[in-house]
Amino acid sequence: MSLVLYRKYRPKTFAEVVGQEHVVKTLTNAIASGMISHAYFFSGPRGTGKTTLARLFAKAINCQNRKEGEFEPCNKCSSCLEINDGRSLDLIEIDAASNGGIEQIRELRDGIKFTPTKSKYKVFILDEAHQLSKEAANAILKTLEEPPAHAVFILATTEAHKMIPTIMSRTQHFDFWKLTLPQIIAKLEYVAKKEGVKIEKNALTLVAAAGGGSIRDSESLLDQVFAFSGDNGEIKAEDIKDLFGIVDIAQVIKFVEFLAKKDAAGALNFLNECTNRGTDLQEFIKSAINYLRQVLISKIDPGLVDSLVLGITSDEKEKIQALNSQFKGVELQNIIKSFLEAENKMKYSSIPQLPIELAVIEVTELSSYRENK
Numbered sequence: 001m002s003l004v005l006y007r008k009y010r011p012k013t014f015a016e017v018v019g020q021e022h023v024v025k026t027l028t029n030a031i032a033s034g035m036i037s038h039a040y041f042f043s044g045p046r047g048t049g050k051t052t053l054a055r056l057f058a059k060a061i062n063c064q065n066r067k068e069g070e071f072e073p074c075n076k077c078s079s080c081l082e083i084n085d086g087r088s089l090d091l092i093e094i095d096a097a098s099n100g101g102i103e104q105i106r107e108l109r110d111g112i113k114f115t116p117t118k119s120k121y122k123v124f125i126l127d128e129a130h131q132l133s134k135e136a137a138n139a140i141l142k143t144l145e146e147p148p149a150h151a152v153f154i155l156a157t158t159e160a161h162k163m164i165p166t167i168m169s170r171t172q173h174f175d176f177w178k179l180t181l182p183q184i185i186a187k188l189e190y191v192a193k194k195e196g197v198k199i200e201k202n203a204l205t206l207v208a209a210a211g212g213g214s215i216r217d218s219e220s221l222l223d224q225v226f227a228f229s230g231d232n233g234e235i236k237a238e239d240i241k242d243l244f245g246i247v248d249i250a251q252v253i254k255f256v257e258f259l260a261k262k263d264a265a266g267a268l269n270f271l272n273e274c275t276n277r278g279t280d281l282q283e284f285i286k287s288a289i290n291y292l293r294q295v296l297i298s299k300i301d302p303g304l305v306d307s308l309v310l311g312i313t314s315d316e317k318e319k320i321q322a323l324n325s326q327f328k329g330v331e332l333q334n335i336i337k338s339f340l341e342a343e344n345k346m347k348y349s350s351i352p353q354l355p356i357e358l359a360v361i362e363v364t365e366l367s368s369y370r371e372n373k
Contacts, residue, residue, distance in 0.1 A: 044176025
């Protein structure tokens with residue numbers, strides 16, 4: 001059975017890590033200088049490399065061929081190979097989401113006392129650490145206060161605010177950030193090249209944008225794309241739209257233009273045409289809300305669009321700037337709020353398109369009434 005892409009192309013050295021430069025630099029400096037702490041705390045969105053860097057760190061500090069002043073693992077010694085293959089007895093990974101009970105933590109505490117089998121350090125990676133029970137968290141706190149010299153703890157979580165402050169105060173805390181679109185696209189291009197799959201740049205952009213800043217999610221989606229396309233030649237952007245149900249941006253722009261003109265009839269007729277063509281209205285309204293957000297950001301400051309909006313082309317940016325002059329700032333906020341409410345109501349409505357239709361009437365006719373008053 002072949003490995004999924006995100007596991008197959010998981011970084012084996014620090015040089016291969018995408019993004020998180022601030023974390024990589026601090027960790028590699030610590031390894032090179034021999035200043036290894038007993039506990040680290042990694043927090044940030046899913047799929048941003050927390051567990052990957054934790055394993056890399058464990059591999060580097062236990063590498064048998066790494067010389068003084070160096071930080072990269074050799075990936076050739078028995079310790080590195082065992083960690084790469086997931087069979088190292090000195091790297092213990094615990095998923096707090098399923099093993100967060102007090103009994104498991106007590107077993108962990110008992111096991112800490114024993115020295116590593118063959119490595120310098122016994123490394124404990126505690127994933128989803130925020131899901132530890134109160135009793136388990138207190139138990140591990142005691143361990144962090146008086147750890148043996150051979151033990152290193154790495155706690156990882158997507159919800160740092162749920163961790164008790166006393167645990168965090170005994171660790172070195174690193175915040176992981178979502179990756180930028182160019183960073184993800186570059187990694188996906190590398191993977192596609194290695195796999196011998198032809199895929200156009202616009203298609204990769206759509207995959208990366210759908211990943212939402214998560215390299216793991218983006219690679220999982222790329223895996224899905226490869227399986228879908230088979231050996232049918234170069235993968236196009238249209239293939240991605242069909243597979244993921246991505247709404248054509250031209251449809252969204254046309255709909256927003258009806259709103260800008262306060263043309264309720266035109267907007268309702270357009271929605272009806274979309275429904276008849278089989279468009280998923282739930283996805284359509286999500287895309288419309290996202291586009292209106294872009295228009296609002298552009299209205300506040302056009303320069304913010306590049307940093308706050310993923311996967312936007314120069315042509316789309318020009319169109320957004322042309323549209324923002326047709327709306328007032330407060331008006332855009334009201335439209336977005338109305339559509340957010342409609343999106344939520346669609347899930348429970350016997351007529352799915354009705355909440356959207358009511359929202360369209362509200363934002364177009366109410367705006368016209370205020371202008372004519």
